[in-house]
Amino acid sequence: MLSLIFVMVASMTRKLFSQNCVQIRSKQLDRYNECMLRYSNRSIFGIVDSHPTSYLYNLNNATNLNLFNQALGNLLEKLKTKAASGSSIRKFATGNATGQTYQIYALVQCTPDLSEQECSDCIEGVISEIPNCCEGSIGVRIDRPSCDFMYDNFRFYDPTIEESEAEPVPSPQQSTNDTLSQKLGEKSNTSRTVIIIVVSIVAFVVVMVIFICIYLRLRKPRKTIETVDDIKSVDSLQFDFNTTKVATDNFSDANKLGQGGFGAVYKGRLSSGQEIAVKRLSRESGQGDLEFKNEVQLMAKLQHKNLVRFLGFCLEGSERLLIYEFVPNKSLDYFIFDQTKREQLGWERRYRIIGGIARGLLYLHEDSRIRIIHRDLKPSNILLDTEMNPKISDFGTARLFAMDQTQGNTLRIAGTYGYMAPEYAMLGQFSVKSDVYSFGVLVLEIVSGQKNSGFNKGGDDVEHLISYAWINWREGKVSNLIDPTMDEGSRDEMMRCIHIALLCVQKNVTDRPTMASVILMFSSYSMILPVPSQPAFFMHSSGVTRLGDSVPVSVNEDSITEPYPR
Structure with missing residues (x-):
């Protein structure tokens, strides 16, 4: 049922608002030909979202990488500034750069609800992904929910889009009566169109709300690991206190790596041979069980090669321990x-x-x-x-x-x-x-x-x-x-x-x-x-x-x- 609703949303939105979407025509990197539709179960307006990120790129590379990168960098910087300074209706820019060994056409855009600074930061973020996926490629498209950009070696965008923003100017040869009659007719047609659109949208929203309420009512409730009070969400990360005590030789001074305001850090070795670093929070740290559990859940989600990896925790009586990977070469x-x-x-x-x-x-x-x-x-x-x-x-x-x-x-x-x-x-x-x-x-x-x-x-x-x-x-x-x-x-x-x-x-x-x-x-x-x-x-x-x-x-x-x- 929800799939049918989403199809109806896409079809209706495309008919009503396709004129405000940036059209892209590309044989190599085609993803959305006319417009993109975005919906969510939370508010998305005025919020910069950088996930998920998708990549599309041409397998052919530039012949002169240095000249190509220099021209591309200058072009994207210029288009980023132009797009970010756009109106609350449309934030996009297109342009091209030509050299002896390259021809670059590019387009950048943001959702128009973003501020100028938010749009600029979002575009910078997607541009910074180029070295991670496809540096040197003659055609790249990187999409995020709030902004995207694309470049290729041919003009894939419709050059008449920006021109369509100009308002038509009435001919001075028209008589006063003809002009008045035309305006009244246009006003009537516009009003009729607006009424039809508004009524259709309201009716559709009402139907959507009814279906969503029915779906949520029938759906089985499920537990979420985001709830701090749910102890089961962190059970898999919990260490036994005696295991940690043995690993650090009862927190001996010989295994002590350092001391901070939070307490002491000890080196330890598990029975499996894995070396660990154990932070033993002092009893004066002022951190309660609720804050400690919430912090454990937070740290367990942080996974990056340039962050020290969090392995688990121990909470027993007044003891609060945080266990990390051991990093051998000190600081x-x-x-x-x-x-x-x-x-x-x-x-x-x-x-x-x-x-x-x-x-x-x-x-x-x-x-x-x-x-x-x-x-x-x-x-x-x-x-x-x-x-x-x-x-x-x-x-x-x-x-x-x-x-x-x-x-x-x-x-x-x-x-x-x-x-x-x-x-x-x-x-x-x-x-x-x-x-x-x-x-x-x-x-x-x-x-x-x-x-x-x-x-x-x-x-x-x-x-x-x-x-x-x-x-x-x-x-x-x-x-x-x-x-x-x-x-x-x-x-x-x-x-x-x-x-x-x-x-x-x-x-x-x-x-x-x-x-x-x-x-x-x-x-x-x-x-x-x-x-x-x-x-x-x-x-x-x-x-x-x-x-x-x-x-x-x-x-x-x-x-x-x-x-x-x-």
């Missing part, structure tokens, strides 16, 4: 800030670490089922596996749903000074751009091999790495920032990383790029990067008011994760 700060050990991290490894951290953050911000704000991104929270691949750790271990927190503000500032964005450190306001700021600081530290806080170079009265980077950028001496222990490596890549890092640490939240934009900047060298403005927390010899003199900052370096429904 990034163990290498990058040691004069001897950092020589093991050549530029190729450092560049791979930067890219891995960026992809992990993009997953937390946009690609996971729920949006996660890390809020304590720093070198000690980046673990390195046997192949020196980065894994983000220490998120979601303190007061996931505390009463004094909201989805954008908190009364309790928890994090590490030097990595916190100014709006978070001073006002308690956080967003994905707070993590972008921390990422920028982290990139400067990786490139230079120097800590941000308390930085001093050559006796200059400069107290922060960000300040030193900005001064050298402004004076055209960016190479002074590069770690001298790196004898080999692409200087262009190093300079570009510093440029992107300075864009991430800008004072104004709106000036910082999203992680989707950062990934695109790393992958597309044809993209012209904007000029950064002076960073936040800029300090120089004349002195400025220090942040932290009157702002409460957490001293235990707890991490707090905030979930956002997607």
